Amino acid sequence: MSKKAENADLGSPQVERFFKTDTVYLIHAKGTIRYKIGYTNRPFEQRLAELSSGQSPYPLIAIKTILVEDAHTIELGLHHKFSSFRYYGEWFEFTNHQLKEVCKAMDKATRHQGRGLSFLLMIAGLITLLCPLFLKQCQQPQFKATPAIQRTK
Template structure:
């Protein structure tokens, strides 16, 4: 079930580190919470979008920009990459309720399930016991 919420991009001031997250509460409350102990740097809101399915959009952004992930929900972007993140967030706002939400949901699910699948594939398969026929 989708929940309306805010997807946000916050910057650790003085760095190229950005957190992509979502909240179903007022964004200002979440920013205060993050600033209160989760970051050694002051946090600045770079972009926020109000969307119908905040968690799906957030997961899609995490998937799309996974190669820039540094730790958890923190990413490192140069100016060009930052513009691409903002453009993607704008696109999600304009296309919410259309195919983009579905595609981002699928991308998010793939991101979550791939590690489980590959772990399973790497485990040695046990051979079934040989069947012995009686004479």
């Protein structure tokens, strides 16, 4: 579990997925215009070695990696954004201009970290911590209630 998730004490698997940082990567099949957009929760070097050992007839070169929360969602977003350039599966064919756009989109994804669900979970954690203090204060009567006086005819 990451330090953020431990500190937030919100350890459910669904919440942990959003706190965990994984790698989104862009690799190039040397000698082609083909690029793979993927993600891994293992060390990137291990994933690159795995892809290079028999899964590609071309030498693979890392172009860009980013360490992000909820990497799978970011990877899917990149796949969707650049779907018109999809060659097959997670492989795309990019010109130099399109490649720059992919790198910009990856940079943008790193700049937006902490603004989405992580930020909301931090706020929820603060509310959880502060709420008992406010509730305790709200439960203390500000005035004493007196029984209603009944009128007699």
